[in-house]
Amino acid sequence: MKRSIFTSIILFLSACSVAFAMPPSNTEAATDTLVGLIINQKGKAMKNISVVYAGKVERTDKKGIFMFPEVSLSDTLSLLLPKKRIWQVPVVGMSFVKITVQEDRYSLDEAKDEIVYIGYGSMNKRTGSSGNISISGDELRKGGQTDIYRALTGKIAGLTVVRTDDGEMKFVIRGGAPSFVIEDNSALLVVDGMIVDNLDHVDIYSIEQVTVMKEATIYGMRGSNGAIVIKTK
Numbered sequence: 001m002k003r004s005i006f007t008s009i010i011l012f013l014s015a016c017s018v019a020f021a022m023p024p025s026n027t028e029a030a031t032d033t034l035v036g037l038i039i040n041q042k043g044k045a046m047k048n049i050s051v052v053y054a055g056k057v058e059r060t061d062k063k064g065i066f067m068f069p070e071v072s073l074s075d076t077l078s079l080l081l082p083k084k085r086i087w088q089v090p091v092v093g094m095s096f097v098k099i100t101v102q103e104d105r106y107s108l109d110e111a112k113d114e115i116v117y118i119g120y121g122s123m124n125k126r127t128g129s130s131g132n133i134s135i136s137g138d139e140l141r142k143g144g145q146t147d148i149y150r151a152l153t154g155k156i157a158g159l160t161v162v163r164t165d166d167g168e169m170k171f172v173i174r175g176g177a178p179s180f181v182i183e184d185n186s187a188l189l190v191v192d193g194m195i196v197d198n199l200d201h202v203d204i205y206s207i208e209q210v211t212v213m214k215e216a217t218i219y220g221m222r223g224s225n226g227a228i229v230i231k232t233k
Helices: 002-021 112-120 137-143 148-152 217-223
Strands: 031-040 050-053 056-059 065-072 076-081 085-090 096-101 106-110 132-136 159-163 169-173 188-191 194-196 207-213 227-232
Touching: 031 050, 031 076, 031 112, 050 065, 056 065, 076 096, 085 106, 096 112, 132 137, 137 148, 137 207, 148 159, 148 169
Parallel strands: 031 096, 188 227
Antiparallel strands: 031 065, 050 056, 050 076, 076 085, 096 106, 132 207, 159 169, 188 194, 207 227
C-alpha cells in the first residue's frame, strides 16, 4: 500500500510539473540540461532520492547526483524525501544545483565545479584507474594544430577520430572500429557542462582541459559510448 501511494505522489507531481512547464501554443519550448547534487547537513551524498522535474522522474545515484538531459525548462523541481517530506525547490535559470537537506529546511546553491568534480573525478595525470584520461590545453596546442579533432589525434590512447560520409568529424573511444552507423558508437561531446553536437565553435586557444571519459554513466544512455568533456578558460 505504501508503495502504491508513493508511486501515486510521483505521478501526480509529474503531471503538475508538465502543466507548469507547458509553453504557450504559439511558442517553442526552451530546452536545457539540469544536473544536481543532493547532500545532507553533514555533506554526505543522499542516494536513491526521487526528483521530479519537467514531467520526468529521476533518482540520485550513489554520489547523490541526478540529471535531466535536454528537458523543457521548468521553474521548480520536487524532492520526495524520507519521512514523507515533499519539497518544491526553485531552480529557474540554473543548470547545476546543489541542494543541502536538513531536517526541516534546505539550502540551494549553484555548484558547477563541485558537481563536475564529483561526477567526472579529478584527474591531474593522463593515466589512472578511473577510466578517465585528461590532457591540458597547453599540451593539446603543442603540435601547432588549430583544429581540435586533428590536435587530439594520437594524443590519447584509445581515442579515434573518424570522418562520416557527409564529412562530419566524430570521436570513437576505446579504439574500436566504427560501425556502419557512426552515431551509434560516437562519444558524447560536452563543453563547459553543456552537451553539444560538434566542436566547430570551440576555439582551441580557449581550452583549459580535455577529459576523455571511457565510462560516462553520469549522462545515462547518452554517455554509453563515453564522452569528450572540454573545460574552457
